[in-house]
Amino acid sequence: MMYNNEHFEPVITKFVNEPGCETIEFYISKENGYKALEKALKMKPAEVVEEVKKSNLRGRGGAGFPTGMKWSFMPANPVDANGNPKPKYLVCNADEGEPGTFKDRLIFTKTPHKMIEGMIIGGHAIGSNKGFIYIRGEWFKESRLMQKAIDDAYAKGFLGKNILGSGFDFDLVIYLGAGAYICGEETALLNSLEGKRGEPRLKPPFPAQVGAYGMPSCVNNVETFAAVPYILDKGWEKYAKMGTERSGGTRLIGVSGHVNKPAVYELPMNLSINEIIEIAGGVKGGKLKAVIPGGASAPMLTAAECDVKTDYDSLAKAGTMAGSGGLIVMNDSVNIVEATYTLLKFYEHESCGQCSQCREGSHWLARMFHRILNGGGTQEDLDYIAKICGNMAGQTICAFADAVTGPALSSIKKFRSEFEELVMKGGLKGIGREQSISHRVEGAHV
């Protein structure tokens, strides 16, 4: 086959280009929809968890945690202090906010029932009767489409009481966030879901013990849920075979930036970054300069490093991460300092502000990059960037501080000459890029 992998077949995107693919009728008739649910409901919950475990499905939200294992962490029969049974909640993380990532939106708009089916199966597997879909605040259209899909599923009896005569009840509710990037972090998401400030919680306790509304909860990504029906339908072996030894299946990669055909591609994981760029039509308008392989938080790679494979482990070995599958391609017209500043400005704006290092550090880095771009930088600044990053990474409640240091640290390590040029020549003006500087000066900071 075209991707040099004889087992590969699109799991999620097979029909997304066909008209009407988002409707329940299309999903049932063409995609054999809700058959996996039928099968799963006849199995014991533990068997479903085992099936997912064996498929090597890993969380598609960014951290890559094995999904089956996460489900098996859920307590079997939780009780409160008085011995009364506690409900368990299944939460779908649809707060897709990572810059460069747009794969979940494709699932929402083109094949929502795959995700709904995955959630019902997940609910059956962990013994939950209620699911929440936490949708990022800006997705008005997508949330309406999802609500429509949920209504259709209720009408056909896939949701609600006694699903398909199995005695299993499952309700699904959507919840629109207020537009904070940090709410993609699972405990911040739970806080936001409860109506509190979207700030990550101190762990332990983990959501499997104390999650939404204090109840045991399981949070998974949209793409993770969308892969579940396939695993149940076609069997774990087929899914596992498509991937590498430690992570099964396919991945949705959102390729953006300087490529000729930016889009979401469903790909096997044994492809290198260079191959993916080739699939996306090759680099547009110049030579490849740098690639951010997994959403803005992933440290960037230089053109020379781009023959690395895109599975979780190979990317980790290369000092970056698979993240949420947002591949940002930059050609040689890009000034790396400027590009990094754009990301840092985003992080400065999105830090929740709980932890000292992250609140002050993300602000400091953005300001420092701004000064360097405007010609006020010094050589000591360049040395100090690494020191600030060293004081931030791994020191806070959640991984946000690490995410900030990803682009900042990799840019100064790998493209130091560009920083030095800006320092010596007096900023962007000195290298003839006034155009890009002007709009950054006014209103650059809130």
Added chain:
Amino acid sequence: MSNTTEFEIKKPKVDLNYASEKKPVASDPSPEAKPLPKVTIDGKTYEFKPGDTIMQVAERYKVHEEIPRYCYHPGMPIAGTCRMCTVEVEKAPKLMTSCSTPAADGMVVHTRSDKVLKSRTGVMEFLLTNHPLDCPVCDKAGECELQDYNYEYGPGTSNFKEEKRVFEEATTKKLSDQVTLNMNRCVHCERCVRFTDDVTKTNDLVMVNRGWHKELEATTEAGLTNDYQGCLTDFCPVGALTWNDFRFKKRSWFLSKKPSICDRCSKGCNIEVHSDAEVVYRYVPIHNEMVNGHWMCDSGRSSYNDLMNPMRVISPLMNHQNGLHSTTLQALLGELSIQLKNASSVQLVIGTDATREEAALLKDKFPSILGKNVSVSYFNGTAGVTSSADDKKMDNLLKMKDLTPNTKGVEEQGISPLSQGEVSSDIVIVFRNGRAGIPKMKAGQKVILWGVWNHDEIKTLSSQTVLGVIAGLATIEKEGSFKNTDGIVQKFHPAIVHKGGALSAHQVVNMWKSLN
């Protein structure tokens, strides 16, 4: 609460408002007792109670004085956000926050390793980037945790060359009549937010916005509405929240700090009296888990103003030609003795703000001095409170209905309340210390005032004949004990030296005795 609990108010051993004051764990000596788990901190092994966090174990055994902290406060839920208390735990990949990490058997902790100190230096540098370094004009200077920890852990210099964050509208923002906010100094520990959420449960404060421009605001236009606002200014680690009553009155390093007790209600909150040259500048609460926890109410906190009131009578006064005139105590007592001896009946009313010792002294010794029958009763004077049975909690924290400190202690002496709340004798002696009410008296009633009085109170007695005023010491100026509403007896010593002409009840009684 048992009636036998008795202890002395003293400064906590750890000189910190924010320490839990945990005591070392005593092993159960019985052979069948399970051995307590052990944790190794900085090379020494300590026993702890299951459930203790690393910080609590370190506090039990005073490992290195203290682990630095901003967001942690023992009276509130744990946030774990300031990252100042991180310690190195062997086998853990990252530094752990000691405030939130439970100690485990066999855990090996380093609180001062290079990695830890480097992290703390990092936190200090970050916190100081946007903090205005204007300590000389900041009211918190001298008792500021940012200053203290910076001396110990800070980098000394900063590489922050950018412009500092300025909250122009919140540089001196009144959150209420009592508390002023300077947002520029805030280090975002959010103790204040958690205090109003979880301790007073009034939800007065909230952080708005995200990240570095996260700002503290009152949830409603009314601002702060709870009765414990002063506590916010106690535990605010920096000069962001300041108590208007104290703000810019005195530099903290001039204050002498002595423990005492608040006499504003029957709770008996433990306080520290902050004074300079025997002038009181403020009260702050001392931690006492059995009585007030870490807190005290605002009316108690402001009550030092009554004591420092220039209208307070601090020398003996005698009635002469229908006016009260300053005199010596000897002359006054001589005159009063004659009047009392000639009186047809004498009554002594003891306010429930007298100490247990004063009540006993007046009841047992006083009648024998006069050599005649004196009817003794007590008077509370708080609206709706006659005896300790009428006392009740006024909120979910500390405030009590009874606004005098020692109703139970006076009752304990076998004294009964003033019948009908009215006096009926020829001459009545009213002994009170500024907290108990003044009993109702008919016009022309001859009355002797004893204790803490001020001229405004005496003016309300214009239709009575005040024969004389014997100036007495206020609670924080004297020694004694109170029995609070829960039956806890608390002893206290003078926190300041009285500089006027007032004397203790013992001294007055002795002098009176020597005159006869």
